[in-house]
Amino acid sequence: MSDSKETKEEKDGNIIFSLHAGYMTDGDYTDAFMARPAEGKDLPSMILLSGMGGLTMTQREISRRYARAGFVSLSPDIMGADMPPGRADRLKAKNSLDVNDVTRRIIGGTSFLRSLPWVGENGKIGIMGFCLGGGLALLAAARSDEFSAGVIYHQSLFPDERELETINCKLQCHYGTEDHSTPKDEVDAFTHALDRMGKEYECLWYEGMGHSFAQVAPDADLPPERKAASDLSYERSFEFLRKELA
Numbered sequence: 001m002s003d004s005k006e007t008k009e010e011k012d013g014n015i016i017f018s019l020h021a022g023y024m025t026d027g028d029y030t031d032a033f034m035a036r037p038a039e040g041k042d043l044p045s046m047i048l049l050s051g052m053g054g055l056t057m058t059q060r061e062i063s064r065r066y067a068r069a070g071f072v073s074l075s076p077d078i079m080g081a082d083m084p085p086g087r088a089d090r091l092k093a094k095n096s097l098d099v100n101d102v103t104r105r106i107i108g109g110t111s112f113l114r115s116l117p118w119v120g121e122n123g124k125i126g127i128m129g130f131c132l133g134g135g136l137a138l139l140a141a142a143r144s145d146e147f148s149a150g151v152i153y154h155q156s157l158f159p160d161e162r163e164l165e166t167i168n169c170k171l172q173c174h175y176g177t178e179d180h181s182t183p184k185d186e187v188d189a190f191t192h193a194l195d196r197m198g199k200e201y202e203c204l205w206y207e208g209m210g211h212s213f214a215q216v217a218p219d220a221d222l223p224p225e226r227k228a229a230s231d232l233s234y235e236r237s238f239e240f241l242r243k244e245l246a
Contacts, residue, residue, distance in 0.1 A: 015039070016067040018060070021074065025108025031077040032109070033060050035067035036118055044245035045072035045113045046126045047106060047140075047147075049133025051156075051215060054079030061217035069238045071126075071245075072118050074109050078102050078136065097132075099157070103139045110146040124148040124245040126169075128237070130215045131156045131181070142166045149244035151237045154182040154211055161193045171201040172240045174233050176209030204236060 018035040033055055037043060046066055050059040055077040066073040079097070106127075113119045128151035129137035135157020141150045142163040152173040171194075175187055187203070194201050206213060206229040214230040216222060222230065 014068045018064055023112035025105045030105045033063055033075045035063040036072040037067055037070060041118060042120050043072050043118050044124055045119045046128055047109045048073055048075045049078055049129035049136050051131030051133055058217050065218045074113055076106060076109055103136055106140045107144045126241050126245050141169055149241055154179050156181055164193055165197055167199060170244055173203045176206050176213045178208055179211045181211040
């Protein structure tokens, strides 16, 4: 289901629509935001997961960025509408999240996407997540075969290694060398587990970048080096996804 009016925009020659959306999973409603190319059928699609900030304007702009790149993009509101204002309270909300229920609802978004005429019942779907969303993207890929590719940014939730065994899609993972929330030791343990299991993945590092270096609106005013790293990560992600979701 979806509601509210569509917003039409054109940028760099690519016309997209964006709108408030929502869907049901086993009788439970999930609020969401969607952006899509104005034209086309059998398009590749993505489920995009935020960090602990939830469905912010930045997350909506990232959804539009994916739409301009040719993807039907769905951002579920994984944190709910009543986010507390302070960082400490947001961290508490993040750490109190019912991970199993949220993962179930994320996977439910695949049925919603395939019900849309721009995707279709045989459309390929990828998943991308930042921080908390990166860990949830890994769990969703582990618990469902609905995803054909995963893009992971600096996950702050690390699933049990036994969960990783059931991931069957290729992963592309992005990390900053100065990220103290997702330190290199944690990433190394994660990639070593993937190596032992023979998983297909690519691990990309961005020199001098901290946490959430690419979790920014496309037109955000950033230091040149951060903008360059952020833009490069999106270019790499889009190239990877176009190949895996073709």
